[in-house]
Amino acid sequence: MPSEKMLMNGSQTVGEAAVRAGCRYYFGYPITPQNELPEYLSARMPEVGGTFIQGESEIASINMVLGASVSGARTMTSSSSPGVSLKQEGISYMAGMELPAVIINMMRGGPGLGNIAPSAADYFQATRGGGHGDYRTPVLAPGGGQELVDLTFEAFDLADKYRNPVLILGDGLMGQIMEPVVFPDFIDLKDLPEKDWALRGCKGREARAVFSMILGQKGELYRHNLDLQKKYDRITAEEQRWETKCPENTELIVVAYGSAARIAESAIEELKTEGINAGLFRPISLWPFPLPALRELSKQIPKVAVFELCLGQMVEDVILSVGERSEIYFHGLPGGIIPTPAQVAEFLRSIVKGDGKVGRRIEV
Amino acid sequence: MSTDIEYKKIFGWPESLKHNPTHYCPGCGHSIAHRLVAECLDEMGLREKTIGVPPVGCSVLAYNYFNFDMVEAPHGRALAVATGVKRVHPDKFVLTYQGDGDLAAIGTAETIHAANRGERISTIFINNAIYGMTGGQMAPTTLLGQNATTAPGGRDSRLHGQPIDISSMLAVCGGVVFVERCALTSVKQIRKAKKAIKKSFQCQLDDLGFSLVELLSPCPTNWKVSPKDSWDWVNEEMVKTYPLGVIKDTTGYEDKK
Amino acid sequence: MITRTIFAGFGGQGVLLMGYVLSHGAMHKGLDVTYFPSYGAEMRGGTANCTVTLSDKKIASPVASNPDILVAMNFPSLEKFESTVVEGGTVFLNSSLFEERPSRDDIDVVPVPIMDLAREAGSARGENMVMIGTVCAKAGLLSLEETIKGMQAALKGKDKFFSLNQKAIERGFAFAADGK
Numbered sequence: 038m039p040s041e042k043m044l045m046n047g048s049q050t051v052g053e054a055a056v057r058a059g060c061r062y063y064f065g066y067p068i069t070p071q072n073e074l075p076e077y078l079s080a081r082m083p084e085v086g087g088t089f090i091q092g093e094s095e096i097a098s099i100n101m102v103l104g105a106s107v108s109g110a111r112t113m114t115s116s117s118s119p120g121v122s123l124k125q126e127g128i129s130y131m132a133g134m135e136l137p138a139v140i141i142n143m144m145r146g147g148p149g150l151g152n153i154a155p156s157a158a159d160y161f162q163a164t165r166g167g168g169h170g171d172y173r174t175p176v177l178a179p180g181g182g183q184e185l186v187d188l189t190f191e192a193f194d195l196a197d198k199y200r201n202p203v204l205i206l207g208d209g210l211m212g213q214i215m216e217p218v219v220f221p222d223f224i225d226l227k228d229l230p231e232k233d234w235a236l237r238g239c240k241g242r243e244a245r246a247v248f249s250m251i252l253g254q255k256g257e258l259y260r261h262n263l264d265l266q267k268k269y270d271r272i273t274a275e276e277q278r279w280e281t282k283c284p285e286n287t288e289l290i291v292v293a294y295g296s297a298a299r300i301a302e303s304a305i306e307e308l309k310t311e312g313i314n315a316g317l318f319r320p321i322s323l324w325p326f327p328l329p330a331l332r333e334l335s336k337q338i339p340k341v342a343v344f345e346l347c348l349g350q351m352v353e354d355v356i357l358s359v360g361e362r363s364e365i366y367f368h369g370l371p372g373g374i375i376p377t378p379a380q381v382a383e384f385l386r387s388i389v390k391g392d393g394k395v396g397r398r399i400e401v
Numbered sequence: 402m403s404t405d406i407e408y409k410k411i412f413g414w415p416e417s418l419k420h421n422p423t424h425y426c427p428g429c430g431h432s433i434a435h436r437l438v439a440e441c442l443d444e445m446g447l448r449e450k451t452i453g454v455p456p457v458g459c460s461v462l463a464y465n466y467f468n469f470d471m472v473e474a475p476h477g478r479a480l481a482v483a484t485g486v487k488r489v490h491p492d493k494f495v496l497t498y499q500g501d502g503d504l505a506a507i508g509t510a511e512t513i514h515a516a517n518r519g520e521r522i523s524t525i526f527i528n529n530a531i532y533g534m535t536g537g538q539m540a541p542t543t544l545l546g547q548n549a550t551t552a553p554g555g556r557d558s559r560l561h562g563q564p565i566d567i568s569s570m571l572a573v574c575g576g577v578v579f580v581e582r583c584a585l586t587s588v589k590q591i592r593k594a595k596k597a598i599k600k601s602f603q604c605q606l607d608d609l610g611f612s613l614v615e616l617l618s619p620c621p622t623n624w625k626v627s628p629k630d631s632w633d634w635v636n637e638e639m640v641k642t643y644p645l646g647v648i649k650d651t652t653g654y655e656d657k658k
Numbered sequence: 659m660i661t662r663t664i665f666a667g668f669g670g671q672g673v674l675l676m677g678y679v680l681s682h683g684a685m686h687k688g689l690d691v692t693y694f695p696s697y698g699a700e701m702r703g704g705t706a707n708c709t710v711t712l713s714d715k716k717i718a719s720p721v722a723s724n725p726d727i728l729v730a731m732n733f734p735s736l737e738k739f740e741s742t743v744v745e746g747g748t749v750f751l752n753s754s755l756f757e758e759r760p761s762r763d764d765i766d767v768v769p770v771p772i773m774d775l776a777r778e779a780g781s782a783r784g785e786n787m788v789m790i791g792t793v794c795a796k797a798g799l800l801s802l803e804e805t806i807k808g809m810q811a812a813l814k815g816k817d818k819f820f821s822l823n824q825k826a827i828e829r830g831f832a833f834a835a836d837g838k
Contacts, residue, residue, distance in 0.1 A: 104485020303719035
């Protein structure tokens, strides 16, 4: 049965959703601002017969995930920016070995230790693979609340479907905010497709090995990478997600994701009272980026305003999507602060007035 | 008079080894260690329920030789990966097979913490005091004065630190029940090594905790000596820094003669 | 309808719990709600604040540029947030603790002697419950029943505190009604 409506913070929400999506193995290392997630699962996992281990490091934790994944289980780790940097080794290996897993990043200010306030400065790291090698991971960017539940379920399904690590990219704000959420019923693990590649001991079959080192002299690694690329192409074609809120006579479309999108939405509401018609394009899958949808939209709307909680990362994907069809404006707040709708409203007003006071025009 | 002779098989190819020629150098200890692990798994009936984790290093391709399920780990992370495997499959048999660079340098944290958690895993630790696969660089276990391509003139304690005795370090961890150091360089020691490996496997089957068998192993290629001299060097020099014998045993097992 | 409230004060004054009670009560009432606690460095510095947004429609930003209501449990909180309150907004003050008042004249100011009221209600530790009762009643956010439900949900599993807290909340509602 679905749960009753519950008031939970974003980190706990992901934890409960993961358990209901069949995750029984969590490995992680403490880091602010996502500690509520491991804390929640340390109590929750034993209740559902699952395993929680606080690893000795991010590196150990992601490799425990690798081990649980190759054993056929639904498994997850979570962290915040500096910790996710450490996990990149394991993510690259899992991409090479084609192992499913879900990795949560509640982003905080960087570079280095930065601070613990929200940020969106890990967009490049998340959407361009992050570790070494020619690989991609699907990246889902929830807007918080109920969408954290829904996208956590989807992340596990996508990971299994494509045998690939999947990232959920939130931020410190989203991890801390409490909102009402409803959880779907627990999935029955028996209903999931059989993982015929998993390691369970070789009784009744040939011994099997799962590895990422491919030394063959006959172009084996070359072909492996081409196969991986075919998979990424398939994901690009089939797994784009976005939301558009475009009233009639929209003169300006804001492109933003995650917490930034919610803050922008309030700014858009505020501008309505001033007679400014702005719309919102919210990418939900950051990789694959919903490029064709934004391209189509930019054919109809003369101005595109990009708002990010960093100094310009997603804007590059917007430029790829929009090209010279519309004017592109960018306003980024360096991560590590709590942004307000008023700051976004100033940016949008500045575009409409053309005074160039807030944000800047991007020349393509 | 009947000429019927009754044949009894007294030696054969272990089922836990594939029929593949190895890439190991002549005189290398890995082939002996592989054979011992395979024999022990066969004799204890574990092959079909075993999941092994090889290291990064010379034995990274061990899955080409071992005939059971294996998953390759990133360098040093074997015991973290094995932890994930064992937690999902507590009823299966999980072993890691790791070299000195993997276990005692880049993977020190993973090693100590998996051991200290008392993960029900058996670890075979090959100590040859050198980085073999990458071409003879200094290992954490390289002896003082021993030449390496990154310690020209020999290991100097002021410059490179002392050789690390990780097995003794692990012995102080609460989750560890059995640690023994053996050598692969005499018939007597090889027999002892096999006994130690079996004991380590038994620890896991009996749910006692973490166990490790360290095997001093010759690397004639990177030590730049003949196979014969490499055996002598283990027996005469290496054992001074790494004395053979049981380092920790809280199993309560009575050793059978 | 959308109402944004900032609760602020020292750590230990039950500031986050007030926000939590309001959030649960609002959810019980069927409203959308977002609860955003301050976290991290500020928390360790000894001050705490949280922003609660209530709406009958889906809430976009959980961060408020300008709150409609400020609940200042100490003077530093009044100083910090006074200027951010919207024109025509309301500031609730812990008048048991400080005598300073806002310098603006375009906002309503409601001093609440929460220490005295809490003692009258039989619980010296119920100051925050008196305050949340007063706020919910005066600003028309929640009914008495909804506020009590909110308190019970926020303190789920700590039933032994329910009856004293309920008395403190009722005292707050009474104070809001007749100013004493």
